[in-house]
Each structure stands twice: as structure tokens, then as C-alpha cells.
Amino acid sequence: MSTTTRKQAGPSRVDVRKTYKLYIGGKFPRSESGRSYEVFSSGRSPKFLANAAQGSRKDARDAVVAARKAVSGWAGATAYNRGQVLYRVAEVMESRRAQFVAEVQSAEGLTAARAEANVSAAIDRWVWYAGWSDKFAQVLGGANPVAGPFFNISAPEPTGVVAALAPQGSSLLGLVSVVAPIIVSGNTAVVLASQDRPVPAITLAEALATSDVPGGVVNLITGITSEVAPWLASHRDVNAIDLTGAADAPDVVWGDLEAASAENLKRVLRPAGSGVTAVEPDFTTEPGLERIEAFLETKTVWHPKGI
């Protein structure tokens, strides 16, 4: 930036600040509860960052409705098409790179270099998952050689609406590592953003909205995890729940959420870690197929062979 332009802009310019909202059904509503909560930066001297929308039970339910509505279209899209859409998200994220770096830096209290690396990894993670869309079915399905004159084939299908508690610590890399494997197979997602670090999630929502992801495929709620998560865990129209972010959420016992999920036998992805001590996984390593597999059902079709 040259001295001249700095002069033109003027040190006294008042910046235009953003109002942070939820992302439901492809739209950006405020919480129906009218509430918001203060978000601060991490580090030695926390700075006020935003008033984030404090999502409610009703917002979560609206998000589930939007996610359900989006299932048939998204699951019905070709795998090739879903891969293209996921890749497009990475493109749009790349174009907002500077913004993500600044936000991850303040959200997580990182150095600029660490934040850069983090954002790069997050964008690359989208690209990695985008490539899986038309491959996992071949890896995880196939023909079964049964003892009889039958054509018998097993193929994975998305399970439907998946709720996810985003990691509390890793505000962007962790978030995309949770969301991408859910939607790559055709599921739709209702995501609770990191309670204390929601800003990168809100920006991700803006990236999703301006890429080709259909409205309702990803719905993002900011707010207090312990307030909203139990409603998602007990919701009868949620097919699966990812409890990754329950590991470090204040006032959340992941076992309670898992027990509530038994109500309709939701598929549960438990937080990582051994024993009862749940931890946030290391998102910097290549994740493997586990997270994609967690939200798939295997369908086996039999048909007689004959002439």
C-alpha cells in the first residue's frame, strides 16, 4: 500500500462492521430468539470481535427442516456433480483467504504464519474430500459372490440429515474436516459452530452461500453448545450426529448426548480419544475414510439370474 493511498483513505475512516447471523436454508436469518452473545479473540488480551447470533432450539429445528428438504436433491445429484460443488467451495475459500487468515488468527490466537498454514490446510481438505465424492462408493461397495444364481450388489448411501458439533478449538480446519465428509456423500448437515470461535464458521457459511452448494445442504448455527446440542441429539428427524465438538464444549457430557440419540437409534460419531476422556483430534493429518463411512448406510440388492 503506498503512502498516497493511505492518505486518501485517511486514518480516520470508520470501518463498516459486519452483523453476524445464522445460516439456515441458504439464507442468513437472525436467531428467532432475538439473542446474541459476545465473541472475543483468543490470546493474552481478548478483544471484542462480534455479537454472534445466539441460536435457539427453534433455530435448530428450522435448520433440521431445511436440511431434510435439501436431502433428496443433494443425495440425488450425481457424485460427479457433488465433487464439482465441493471443489467450488475450495475455490471460493481461496478467494477469501486473507479474511480467513485474519479471522482464524484472532479466533485461535495464532501467529500469522500458523494461521496461514491452518487456512491452507482447510482449503486443501475441501479439495481432498471433493475428490472422494465419486470414489468412496467403489471402495466401500461392490458385488457379493453369493452361493446361488443371484446378482447381488452392495452400495453405500447417505444416511440423511446429520447434526454436527464442530470442534471447539480448531475453528476452521476442524470445522471443514467435520462438514466436508458429511456432505460429500449426499447427506445434509446442521452444524453447531465452535461456541467461542464462531467467526470463521460464519465466513465459511458465506463462502458456501456464494459457491454452488444448494440452500439447506449445510446449515450453520452459532450459539451455546450445551443449550442447542441436546435438541439435536433427541430430534427424531435427525439420522446421525457427530459429537466431535462435544469433547471440549463447556457443560456438555457427550455420553448424555449419545444416550439421547438412542431415542431414534441415530448413528453417533463419538469424540476421539481413549477411555472416557474425549479429546479434539489432530486435524492436521490425513483423515482417512472413517468420517465419510460414519454417515453411510450400506444397501444390498438381490436379483435372480436366469434366461
Add this chain to the structure above:
Amino acid sequence: MPTFDYAPAPESRSVVDLKSSYGLFIDGEFVDSRGGTPFKTISPATEEVLAEVSEASQEDVDRAVAAARTAFRSWSRLSGADRGKYLFRIARIMQERAREFAVLESLDNGKPIKESRDVDVPIAAAHFFYHAGWADKLAYASLGDNPRPHGVVGQVIPWNFPLLMLSWKIAPALATGNTVVLKPAETTPLTALLFAEVCQQADLPPGVVNIITGAGPTGQALVGHEGVDKVAFTGSTAVGKAIARTIAGTRKKATLELGGKAANIVFDDSPVDQAVEGIVTGIFFNQGHVCCAGSRLLVQESIAEEVEAKLKARLATLRVGDPLDKNTDIGAINSRAQLDRITELAQVGEDEGAVRWAPECELPANGFWFRPTIFTGVSQTHRIAQEEIFGPVLSVLTFRTPGEAVAKANNTPYGLSAGIWTEKGSRILWMADQLKAGVVWANTFNKFDPASPFGGYKESGYGREGGRHGLSAYVTTGATR
């Protein structure tokens, strides 16, 4: 149509050596229960007492889990090739003793000998044979990085396919290096105890397989036991939910194979005679005691009358009676409690306005019997269209368009299986895509194979059994659990 009388063709019972009482199979030996109250198992066809069986107490469960834990150390370190050889041995011994298993199964369960002989026992042996081959090939199974066993697996199985469910549970568990504590259902424990003898004959190391008999409380003690690393359950959705709650917040893994209310969908271009056979197989196989039974017939309105008439004609030829008679099509209901449940739900069907029909046939004086029954004029809100009856009762509904058939088929909390009957290939594939069910049988029904994954969507449980998918439930992969 003329029907022929069949002379009785009873299978001999002499091949089975029933003991008056049985212990628990723990650490390779039959031992007495410590503090459990013995109970009797009866023949549901005659109500005759077959044997007295031990009830495993909490202490017995502790002993069995401890034996499995000890055995796990060496069993999990055994080479895959050697583990596989034990499984091959078991498969062969089951084939050698197939007739004995079949007769015992029919005696204790009430199912027709032709089904235990031609379905249950051969497929059970096939499961051991199939999984034996996996034991030294796990690295090729695409299960993930470094597949290794969970440890001790607690398994609880139902009474409808006692030996077959045992093989579905034990074979993959052992192939992957786990050890097992298995609890068969309280009404059908005998073939599991005969299987314990097979383990002895195969020289399976003590503690690798432990079999504890008992009812619900024994199962709860096993599932909730701290020393159990993985739970595998087949049974009702209600119990499955209770298990899911029990293990919530622990590191225990679970696979649950639960209830179903399968739609068997018949289009107007289907080969009707074949479809009628498929409908009969779908719901009357094993007295309808099948979680994936085709208990809801969805028939296209234009052929509903024809199908109904042919179905009734076919039902009139089914022979109900002595399970050990080789001509018997439909055997005894497994227990009085189950008979009461079927009777009650059938009454509800009548009370709610559906039209009940059953063929005239003479039923034996003793034992638990229920005529093959169909309900017509059933609507979706009827309880008999929503609840699992688990008996030889078929509800008939109609539809007009493929879309309507899909909507009706998917309209239950279950999602285990479905059937499609049509000559149109593109329609089969479209329907198969739309149906929320883990297994879809097109122009066939109730087919099972060790290589073919089985399991449900939604409240029919989670996980698959059989094939590569079933294997994956018995291993843990990657760096963390």
C-alpha cells in the same frame, strides 16, 4: 385345484442325545452356575420339557468375561492362518453333525425340519467357512489402517434362528481375533450348547468362545459388563434402544440388528405366480419369525384381486403341524408369550376394521400354533401395518403409482428390508434407490448368504453382518480407537 394328502414323513429324533440338564460353557468346560435359577426349555410343538438349562448369574457372567479376556491375549496373537484353521474345523464339524443340529433346532425352536435342514444349518456352517478364509486376509479387506480386534465381544441373540444367529455373531468375531461371550435366547438354548461341544471337538482354545444361558437379566449383565469391549445384538428395537442407552458415553462399540416391517411391493407387470410364491416365502418362512419378513404386501390396485385370490389358494395348500415332519411348511410358534402377542395383534387388526382370512386347517391339540393369516383392507394407520407382529400374519395394502408405493413402503420407523416384483429392470433399479432399506430383494425374497451384508436403516439398527461390511464391525483401525 386337487390337493394331495401326504403320508407323515417324520425325521427321527434318535440322532439327538438330549441331556436332562445343561451347565454353562465357560473357559472350555461345562460348569455349574453359581447362584442362577435353572429353567426348562420345552418343545413349542408339544410343550414337552426337553431339558433343564442353567441361568447365568452376575458371577457367572464375570467368570465368562474373565475367561474370554484371558483367552484374548493368546487368541489375538495367533496367526490369522491358524485362527482360520479353527474356523474351518468348526465349519466341517457342523456339516458332519448337520442332521443332529437340524433335529435339535426344530425340536427346541418349533421350525419345520426342512427349513432347519436346508437353510439354518447349511448357512450357519457356510458362515464359519466364509469367515475362516478372512482370518489371514484382513489386510486385504479395506477395513482401514492396521485392523485389529476389539477384545471381548458380548453377543446376545434371538430365538428365531438360534444356530444361524450364533454363527453370524461368532464367526466374524473369531476370524478377526476377538473372543466371545454369547447368550442365546432363553427359549432356544440347546443348539448353542451343542455348538459348545463342537468347539471342544475342534480343540478351540479354552475361553475363546463362552456360552452362557439365561434370560433378559443375564443379557443385561453381559451387555453392561465393564470387561466387554464390543456388543453385538439381534432382537427387538426396544431392547436395541435400551442397549444403545446403556453403552452411551463408554468406548464400547455396538452393532444392532433390530426389528423390521418390510414392504413386499408387487407391480401389475410382475410374474404373478412367482410373486405369490415370493409373498408366501416372505411372510410365512419360519412362521414369520423373521425380522426382515415381508409383512406388508403392497400390491398394485389393478391386480390386487387376482393376487389375493391366488394367495388364498396357495395358503390353503400350506401344511401346518409337526416340525419334525419333512412335509411341514409351517411349524409351531416359538413360545406361549409369542403366540399371545400374535393373537393380540391379530385381534387388534380385526378391531380396527381390517378383514381377516385364514385357511381351514387342523391344528395339533398341544403346543403353540397360529394359522397363516392375511388381512385385507389394511390402511397405513392400522397397528398391523405399523408394528412388527413377528408371526405368520400378512397385511395387504394397495397402491396405484410407483411413487405411492415408495411413500407407503418407507412409512415406518423401520428400514431393514424390502421386496420388489416387476419385470421392468429400470423400475427395479429406481425402486431400489428409493427404498430406505438395508436389503432389497427384487423378484426374490428372504435370501441370505455369508458374503452378502445384512442390516438396516433407521430404527432397524446399525451396522451390517456378513461380507466385508460385517467384518469391519469387529475391528478397530487407525491410531486411536
